[in-house]
Amino acid sequence: MFRLSTEDWQAIWLTLKLCSLTTLILLCIAIPLAWWLAFGQQKRHSFVEALVTLPLVLPPTVLGFYLLLLLSPNHGIGNWLTAAGLPPLLFSFEGLVLGSVIYSLPFAVQPLKQCFRSIGTQPLETAALLGAKKFDRFYNVLLPLAKPGLIAAASLSFAHTLGEFGMIMMIGGSIAGETKVLSVLIYDHTEAMNYDAAHQLSFFLLVLSVLLLFILNRWQQDSRR
Numbered sequence: 001m002f003r004l005s006t007e008d009w010q011a012i013w014l015t016l017k018l019c020s021l022t023t024l025i026l027l028c029i030a031i032p033l034a035w036w037l038a039f040g041q042q043k044r045h046s047f048v049e050a051l052v053t054l055p056l057v058l059p060p061t062v063l064g065f066y067l068l069l070l071l072s073p074n075h076g077i078g079n080w081l082t083a084a085g086l087p088p089l090l091f092s093f094e095g096l097v098l099g100s101v102i103y104s105l106p107f108a109v110q111p112l113k114q115c116f117r118s119i120g121t122q123p124l125e126t127a128a129l130l131g132a133k134k135f136d137r138f139y140n141v142l143l144p145l146a147k148p149g150l151i152a153a154a155s156l157s158f159a160h161t162l163g164e165f166g167m168i169m170m171i172g173g174s175i176a177g178e179t180k181v182l183s184v185l186i187y188d189h190t191e192a193m194n195y196d197a198a199h200q201l202s203f204f205l206l207v208l209s210v211l212l213l214f215i216l217n218r219w220q221q222d223s224r225r
Contacts, residue, residue: 011185018096026153115146151219164181
């Protein structure tokens with residue numbers, strides 16, 4: 001029987017909040033980016049696509065290290081925020097969101113890019129000939145046709161963010177209620193040899209991940225029929 005503490009529930013809520021917000025931001029970024037990669041200027045694609053897919057091969061701790069430098073008060077964005085009198089992103093929930101968007105970007109862009117290529121430009125061109133404006137073509141033509149790709153991108157982004165650890169530890173640490181998500185709390189429980197609590201939270205993540213992938217696979221199967 002599961003007996004979750006207040007700290008456990010706090011980490012669960014923070015994790016779901018991080019995953020949901022990251023997925024929403026990623027969809028807003030990935031839709032235009034994936035369309036450009038699918039049909040934009042080919043000469044610039046290779047470099048941009050390499051940057052987008054870099055988190056797939058780059059160790060999370062390496063990404064976290066450079067984000068740590070970028071967000072620190074003495075470098076890059078962190079220096080600018082300090083000079084402007086704004087709160088730092090390092091070791092904050094907002095910093096985790098920024099890192100998660102970068103870390104999970106390819107999991108949103110790749111499914112959408114493949115989906116857009118399978119749709120092609122003909123439906124939008126036909127709608128344009130019929131007098132539909134750009135927003136109407138986007139909202140009433142492209143989005144309904146791209147629904148499978150959108151669901152795949154959202155599911156994979158959410159699931160990938162759910163399992164973040166190395167990057168989060170580098171830029172967020174383990175601050176209760178602020179940066180201590182489930183993966184970090186599981187590590188803390190394990191380090192304290194509190195294996196029962198670690199097992200409960202690990203099992204929760206395992207079930208949630210399997211459920212997300214199961215729903216995604218069933219949706220893809222149904223959409224092919």
